[in-house]
Amino acid sequence: MAKKKPDYPKSKIVAVKEEIHGVQCKDDFRWLEGDADGKITPEVAEWTNQQNAFTRSILDNLPGRQPLKQRITPLLERSDNSLPVFAGSRIFYFRREGHKNQPCLFMVDSVWGKEQLLIDPELIDKTGLTNVAWFSPSHDGELLAYGMARSGDENYRLKIMRVKDGTHLGDEICNKVINVFWLADNSGFIYSRLADIKNPYSREIRLHYLGDKTDDDRLIYAQYKEGPLATTWGPFASLSEDGRWLLLSYYTSTRSNDLWLIDFHNWNDSGEFEKREIIVDCDSMTHARVIGGSLYIHSNEDTPNGQIYQVDPAEPSRKNWKILIPERTDATIEGWDFTRSSLIVSYQKFAASELVKFDLATAQQSEISLPGIGSASISCSESKEDFFIRYESFNFCPSIIYYDCASNSRKAWWKCELAVDLSDMRVEQHFYESKDGTRVSMFLVYRDGVKKNGQNPTLLYGYGGFGISMTPAFSGLIIPWIQDGGIYAVANLRGGGEYGDKWHQAGMLSQKKLVFEDFEAAAEWLIAQKYTCSEKLAISGRSNGGLLTGACLIRRPHLFKAVLCGVPLLDMVRYHLFLMARYWVPEYGCAENEKDFDWLVDYSPYHNICRNREYPAVFLYTGENDTRVHPMHARKMTAAMQANAANTHEKPILLWVDRESGHGMGKPLNITVEEQTDQWMFIRWQTGLETAR
Template sequence: VYYSRQTREGPRVFRHRLGAAEADEELFGKGYGPEKIIGAEISRDGRYLIVTVLHGSAARKAEVYVQDLAKGTPLRPIVTDVEALFSGRIGGDTLFLRTNWNAPNYRVLAVDLRDPAREKWREVVPEGKSVISGLSAVGGQIFVSRLEDVQARVQACTPDGRLLREVPRPGIGNMGGLAGDWDSDEAFFTFSSFARPQVIYRYSVSKGTSEVWARQEVPLEAQDVEVRQVFYTSKDGTRVPMFVGHRKGLPLDGRRPTLLTGYGGFNLAELPSFSPRAAFWIDSGGVFAVANLRGGNEYGEAWHRAGMLDEKQNVFDDFVAAAEWLVANHYASPDTLAITGRSNGGLLVGAALTQRPDLFRAVVCGYPLLDMVRYHRFFVAGYWVPEYGSSDDAAQFAVLRAYSPYHNVKAGVRYPAVLFTTGDGDTRVAPLHARKMTALLQAVTGSPPDRPILLHYDTQAGHSAGVPASKQIEELSLEMRFLLWQLGAGEGSAGR
């Protein structure tokens, strides 16, 4: 078994021999400090070990190494000296690299692992107008996942990049890339949408046909839900997409309980995937919206860079413009509009509530970054300096101070009701952010009964994985009850 883990000196790759009494053997990573991220995986046929080194959480550079386990040869560097991102998938003896090297929207290169010299690399899928968001190698073909105006598409191509067909998309939602073996005709992919839980499809590579293989069942009729994509204009004139979901036939009279969310960071695209939060909100008669903000990967690296470092304010402007669009188009009013976000999304809603407190009635701010002047000094936040910048740099200090939610709370302002959530188990974003922001907002507002400032603090729960289902249900139920109360909707009957 091959795996990577963080040590005091930095990330390392280890080999564990099943049943062996001796300690695991360190294979790779010496010389890399804790600011790096190292991943290790085995090709599906078990022959090759692929090691990828990311230079930080918001990396602009990646290194790739490959080892032929069948021959027992040492790890061999494929690319280490290019300021670009690379991720690999192996089909037979070929390493297919998805990269933004000289291609902000990404392209696909083919590397013959029997002779991987760079001058022999071949471009098999060139960069296009749409973003190449993923890549897989199955059944003797490569499957290229694209985002075209944030609509997922998967294309089947020959190993030399010739387009064969497009994998049918079941609707507006999140379509996952294909998974399977290089020498097998059978592959699988997933699809979900706001109110449609994940469905797994079995796909025949040779025939290009698919059928439902497994589905999750929830007590919600997906055919009664309408999901549409809209576009709006941000403060600087940028065209920004957003997905909006609600029950079919819902009257749009400006009084619908509306929940808006987003992320806008770390090169991550937000697609209309299934979530219990969205399903509950829509089933309760509300409107659920996801804004595709700059800082993500919806339109490639240029979209990402337009929402990071000194351009971070663009993300908040995009989010505010999304809220204004929902009001202008009679989905909601400021009294029936709420926002929610976690982690970097917690920073997003924290900035929104301090910059435009008049636009929202309620905010759920989960596991957030809120003191952007000092954030990098706690836990693993040093990883995020390439994304946000650091106040240790005078120019970056000015940018961070200008939008840092904690430093922009003002007395005499009527803020929305806010529910902060965090806990001692969060080892990624220090819980001190939510604690001190709660205290500050309570001090300047008095936490009035109609718009309270609340903190849900769990001494055991954490940032992401590892939270038991009972805790997840408890936290989500608390958030939904808080929002429905604030938006004036009876529990389970929002807007009905």
Template sequence: MHRLRALAATVSLGILSIGAPTPIRAEPMPDIIYPETRRDDIVEDHFGEKVADPYRWLEADVRGAPDVADWVARENAVTESYLADLPQRARFEERIRAFMDFERFGLPVKAGKRYFYTRNTGLQPQAQLFVRHGLDGEPRLLLDPNAWAKDGATALDAWEPSDKGHYLLYSVQDGGSDWRILRVLDVKTGEPLADEIRWAKFTGLAWVGKEGFLYSRFPESEEGAAFQSLNYNQAVYFHRLGTAQTEDELVYTTPDHPDYGHTAQVTQDGRIAVITSHVGTDARYEVRAIDLAHRKRDGWKTQVLVTGFTDDWKLVEGSGQNLWYVTNKDAPRYRLVSIDLSARAPDWTELVAERDDILERAGIVGDRLVLNYMRDAASHAEIIGLDGSPGRTLTLSGIGTASGFRGRPGDPETFYAFSSFNCPAAIYRLDLSTGQSKPFAQPSLCYDPDAYLVEQRFYQSKDGTRVPMFIVRSKAVAKAGKAVPTLLYGYGGFDVSLTPSFSATRMAWLEAGGAFALANLRGGGEYGREWHDAGRRENKQNVFDDFIAASEYLIDEGIAKKDGLAIQGGSNGGLLVGAVVNQRPDLFAAAVAQVGVMDMLRFDRFTAGRYWVDDYGHPDREEDFRILRAYSPYHNIRDGADYPAILVTTADTDDRVVPGHSFKYAAALQAADLGDKPHLIRIETRAGHGSGKPTDKAIEEGADILAFVAQWTGLALPDDVKDVHKNKD
């Protein structure tokens, strides 16, 4: 067992403001003793290299493995005790709660004369779903997920009203799992129908008139294997309202290719169903269309539109026999095309050519196309004619992210949300005829967004590549010009673009005087296909180099304290954190690795892990193995090096990145000689990869993370706070 000496400080409570900090008073705490973890003698030969895996037993599902459950309980006891005594833990929880306590609305969806939208009063565990008859109608509560489970961990996931809004199809997520249960509600009466669908995962919700809907599901898992077994043989089914799931019609499947996945969409006019097939996580698809007008005659007969799994195809909308798509075929930064399915030889017609900016998505509203572009990871929008004729630019409020723009042909309006690092999402109604935007729902805040500075800077990576990074600080901190404790976030993978977004946890960090930075690393989608390809498979080291270069830039520019830089990332970003800590442990004061992919030699053996070979490669192929072995966080911990303080977080119901990754990584950290800083694991119960987490759990996790990072980066409390322990009595 390894012991570490932690520093204690008095816990304080008061109004946090930017001012002269009070140094944390270091006082000794009792030694922290990590729980004993069994080591097994598992050594395997991989292409002539002997690789040990002593903690493989921790891969077992907690629910059926008493020894793993016992290890989890002992690790949590140590971690909870440590975090509870951190000097800023209570204050951060209070401030995160305050920053989260505002009325939040989701984007409205119009169906007939009804408007559907979600709303959270502020601190409710889950958002509720409301409906209005007419835009100014009285809101009526349709679904309240807060009544579904005592712990608030059962969430409303996706939802879709039928064409005229008579029915609502919705999916239920329990305990953070990726599995979904589909149910149907009669909107007029508010009463649930008897219909229930199980074993749905990674599914769309697509109505076929009022008679039923299309969905995707996997075969039922073997008993006890639902949270770990690999997902194969996904198929699209049609469910007719009022019937049992056993009577559902098989619409599309590929039994000769069990690794293919399939999702279904239906155009707003109900004429065409589109089946999109994929192999992995890469945005490379095959597309087929079904003419629903001829379904009684032809059944679920498909018309092939795209084959080969070579390019991205995003359905914009359809009208009659015409479909519009955003694609990167022959256009790495995307273009807009259309196709007429009724033509003798249907072919793609370009409407909007590729530009320097990334065309993220598009929507048809009324008789216009709304194009959503991204420039240097920030949004701007444009309205044009259906034939591609020039229109006008939609002005947005500074650096931020615009989303939404959903609608249908004939609608006079659409809704969109705009958010940034210093301001949560506000919802706007856009009148297509005038181009004017008016607020539909704006948050009432407990702080002044203008007190915070959002910048975008560019830095050079190791190979000279120019990489963008957002930096957020209070204007008072920026004006003072002094380096401060800084939290750097990254992801860098799977074609995912990190754009400005609001976080109550980040705001609590900024309010306390820290800086926040977000680096747009290669591997993401910020600059299209080339940017993604430059950070995956044999190029994965570029992502780590980009993140290390971002860290060095923040220190060299006097933004981050040299001994006060912390890094954070989740999922693929958790892998990022684990890899760069191994490569440059000297650079960081603290690291937070959340739900990370930590064993790069076995990631493809669990649940959705097999999809990730597009970004990572195949562990069972020697060329890929050599690359993966070189950076796998679990396998490259540097015994004898001085490591930063590390907090690993995961959850027992994470069936995306199974918690065994984090369990094994944390056990290996604790077994190695890495210096005196803590290397702890926080394991949430009744939670998954992140989505559906109730508000209280999100607040508690955020407070734990910030208190841990503050302790090891030297973020000190202002002078005007009081000792919370002294006030307890």
């Protein structure tokens, strides 16, 4: 007897046929994009209600969901602390404790001083949907600018608090405000926002003086109005701490920018906006800082792993750059910051962190030891010798270390405490060959005693884009999976930043398929090495990683048992028409260009679903308030797969649309607990982990 397909909610077919560059294209579910502006319609809202109800009818009835939720909840309720930020004698940071839905903002008057709560978002909004996303203290620590958003929409509204008594100034600025840099006398700041909240390509940099009306804020620089650079990430600016110099950057792609130096005092006094060229019209990413009368530059121009230079601000053009820290062939620079006398450089070697301190006076360098193979980030101040390090790994809870350069000593400043024994959790790094012979690395995490018998439920995670690295990071969510005998794998795919700019470039545009091949090769290696088998293997990815898992499930449906596909891009022929997606054209290409269309339509998951083919079980999830990746991708993919796939009720195609969240930023704890329980329960069900206990 033929197995029955699930009784999915009905998705009507309204075929739209069009010819694109001589190719006939058919789109049966374009109505799920919403109205002409991409806004949700009543019909789409009702369809979403039905899909959510269907998904709940499956997931809520899986045996073991409530016990799993009870195990996951305390792991998500663990304390988490951001890197502290120096400002005068004060130190500011985020921390989320226990049952709190959102992180709170705290301050101490000294490194070991008494903690003071500044902002608790739940006192502002009891629903837990409002979050403080960023903060920027004035140089003396007396004032605090911060940005708030709600329901994950990332529409940050700037407010300013008097730190001493918690009262607020009347100044408020709206429209996705970010990147606040204070003037030296703390009388105002520069900031970035959208000129038009409905236009993601309208970013501008302005100067605000405290007490002034926002309409009176002077325009410093604006996103170009036309041409290919009008739809990139646009302008970014920062001020030197003494307020003398403005560094102005303009993104020309997802891996390149132009950079200039401006005498800010001269512009503010005379209105003369003289751009001194640091680097322009180059296929590279460059950042800079003015410290103590010198301009320091970090660039990967002709040095894909990055190099640091020094130059006189009076003559900052590339011909005058002098190498301070040469490129390493074995590691790439992922970050840098300054203390009063040192430059701290964070390297990435084989996708893990190394920290090196360079003395600016003597040029001596010394490595800063870390607890193991993990991920480290730093927070420094130009006026202090000490700094903070945040460190974590798959089997090492996040901790913040206070490092005193003067005494060359360190002390634990904060550490996440979990009542879980991680001593039997093993972390390994392996290398495998992709289809074209390229060597790719992958982390494996599993418990002692797991046997290589080809039967271990395994979750393989990947991203592979935008130069973003997948490094060892702690996640309490994998602990129950590991405890019960599962394996967790993270692949360092091309398109990421693990091995420098060339690694990123190798997974862009027409070479995007290499990212998918790297991921598929990781799965094949796990099977060949008898860690798992196709019937026990699940894959997971979010955003660009959702495109990755969506493409791989279509390309190699019999290689995987189950797929988690989060906030994904899936219609690559029309993705650029929605929200801020034209930002990503330099990474993916655009179907408006014929040569780009050829490779996009060739791998676009939505356009390559085969009728009556059996696919892995799929759980797509998205947020209705996503301002980055439009939820239409997940909607259309769900409808098309439910209509065409030969999957039975044992391998369903499920969709969950969170009505109170966006791309993931600012998601409250209570929603996160339910979301993660659903996802891990789905993977356990499909890979049979419960029977492996």
